[in-house]
Amino acid sequence: MTWGTPRPERADAARNRQLLLASARELLAEVGPECLTMDLLAERSGLGKGTVFRRFGSRAGIFQALLDDAERDLQQQVLSGPPPLGPGAPPVDRIVAYGTARVRFLAEHHAVARATLDGRHAAGRRRPLSEIHLRVLLREVDLPGADIEVLAGQLAYALDGPLLLRLFAGPELAGPEPTARFEAGWRDLVERVCGVSGV
Amino acid sequence: MTWGTPRPERADAARNRQLLLASARELLAEVGPECLTMDLLAERSGLGKGTVFRRFGSRAGIFQALLDDAERDLQQQVLSGPPPLGPGAPPVDRIVAYGTARVRFLAEHHAVARATLDGRHAAGRRRPLSEIHLRVLLREVDLPGADIEVLAGQLAYALDGPLLLRLFAGPELAGPEPTARFEAGWRDLVERVCGVSGV
DNA sequence: AGCGTAAGCGGGGTAAAGTCCGTTTGGTCG
DNA sequence: CGACCAAACGGACTTTACCCCGCTTACGCT
Numbered sequence: 001m002t003w004g005t006p007r008p009e010r011a012d013a014a015r016n017r018q019l020l021l022a023s024a025r026e027l028l029a030e031v032g033p034e035c036l037t038m039d040l041l042a043e044r045s046g047l048g049k050g051t052v053f054r055r056f057g058s059r060a061g062i063f064q065a066l067l068d069d070a071e072r073d074l075q076q077q078v079l080s081g082p083p084p085l086g087p088g089a090p091p092v093d094r095i096v097a098y099g100t101a102r103v104r105f106l107a108e109h110h111a112v113a114r115a116t117l118d119g120r121h122a123a124g125r126r127r128p129l130s131e132i133h134l135r136v137l138l139r140e141v142d143l144p145g146a147d148i149e150v151l152a153g154q155l156a157y158a159l160d161g162p163l164l165l166r167l168f169a170g171p172e173l174a175g176p177e178p179t180a181r182f183e184a185g186w187r188d189l190v191e192r193v194c195g196v197s198g199v
Numbered sequence: 200m201t202w203g204t205p206r207p208e209r210a211d212a213a214r215n216r217q218l219l220l221a222s223a224r225e226l227l228a229e230v231g232p233e234c235l236t237m238d239l240l241a242e243r244s245g246l247g248k249g250t251v252f253r254r255f256g257s258r259a260g261i262f263q264a265l266l267d268d269a270e271r272d273l274q275q276q277v278l279s280g281p282p283p284l285g286p287g288a289p290p291v292d293r294i295v296a297y298g299t300a301r302v303r304f305l306a307e308h309h310a311v312a313r314a315t316l317d318g319r320h321a322a323g324r325r326r327p328l329s330e331i332h333l334r335v336l337l338r339e340v341d342l343p344g345a346d347i348e349v350l351a352g353q354l355a356y357a358l359d360g361p362l363l364l365r366l367f368a369g370p371e372l373a374g375p376e377p378t379a380r381f382e383a384g385w386r387d388l389v390e391r392v393c394g395v396s397g398v
Numbered sequence: 399a400g401c402g403t404a405a406g407c408g409g410g411g412t413a414a415a416g417t418c419c420g421t422t423t424g425g426t427c428g
Numbered sequence: 429c430g431a432c433c434a435a436a437c438g439g440a441c442t443t444t445a446c447c448c449c450g451c452t453t454a455c456g457c458t
Binding site: 071075095098099107133147157182187188192193196 | 274277290295297299302303340344346349350353357359378380381384385386387388390393394
Binding site for chain 2: 405408
């Protein structure tokens with residue numbers, strides 16, 4: 001036994017995965033994301049509820065799986081498609097191209113992507129504090145050609161919750177070391193964006 | 200009657216708000232975030248479950264309120280504290296100082312901040328795709344002194360879900376206009392970060 | 399003070415997420 | 429071909445966020 005790959009997927013499991021994804025897509029079109037329940041999906045696909053949970057882990061997992069499935073195409077483009085999205089172009093061009101592609105991807109699948117975030121009744125999330133403050137300050141900096149609204153949002157999210165929390169949550173890293181690293185990273189990012197040249 | 204302010208808060212409501220926040224903090228320390236249920240909080244504070252929901256709207260709302268409460272102090276520092284966090288310093292310095300303060304704030308309150316994100320068993324969220332791809336490409340760009348790991352995370356989040364979804368979700372803006380704006384914003388951000396000078 | 403009313407309160411009810419464990423089945427090895 | 433086992437399945441059960449609506453209470457007005 002070589003343990004490089006943990007185990008191949010069983011045939012019935014693979015079949016059911018496809019069945020579940022197909023049923024989920026149907027239901028999504030019929031009743032919309034917020035009415036798609038685990039029970040409903042189980043019934044529609046003719047499988048047990050336990051099976052649905054085994055596959056997806058949670059309600060949000062369904063949408064994640066759906067999105068991953070749609071994203072596979074984008075991944076292929078990135079790995080072996082034509083430049084600048086695929087290999088062969090200068091890295092900066094590829095980064096720009098990737099962002100463009102991803103924005104379009106999310107715009108196209110925004111309903112599913114939204115449902116991924118779980119909070120099914122959270123409706124309007126709030127993150128205005130950092131963003132507003134940054135917007136005000138950025139206006140005072142001379143940044144010709146920049147879209148301040150968008151830039152403020154980008155920086156706010158670069159700074160905010162998910163990134164930090166993910167690392168903090170990981171292998172118990174709430175200590176001083178990653179904190180210092182984020183602080184340095186933030187300083188570096190801001191100085192690059194604002195065009196501070198020197199030492 | 201002047202209708203500028205919708206209505207002042209009733210006295211008992213204010214008292215109960217404080218009581219609930221205090222009870223929530225106690226329970227948080229005793230049983231941890233994931234065991235803090237709405238029923239438990241209601242019982243501990245001697246109020247009805249309906250009241251708890253009226254106050255906070257949802258489970259996540261509790262943690263949001265707790266975090267907002269703690270953040271009020273930071274807000275004060277920003278609005279009227281000493282520079283560089285408060286007014287009086289050059290904007291870039293203030294931006295850097297704000298980021299530093301916020302990183303420390305989140306590091307200190309990471310348990311609560313984490314619980315804010317609702318998905319109580321979501322555990323490890325996945326966002327490796329964009330991040331890994333960006334990391335690889337950024338390494339090919341000459342960026343002296345940059346922490347590529349951190350930078351890749353920052354850019355990935357600047358690009359990713361929450362920002363887009365928030366605007367898409369808002370006043371129904373999935374159309375082409377904001378998409379184009381995000382694409383342009385991304386190009387601008389990347390070029391600033393990577394030090395592309397010219398036209 | 400007495401009254402009207404709108405906001406706040408209570409807690410039982412509901413639906414849906416997530417868990418458990420006994421049963422079934424696909425795959426492999428003798 | 430038959431036995432064995434780990435993985436997959438099913439669906440009843442538990443937990444808990446969230447809703448609903450009749451009751452209570454604080455505040456403004458006369």
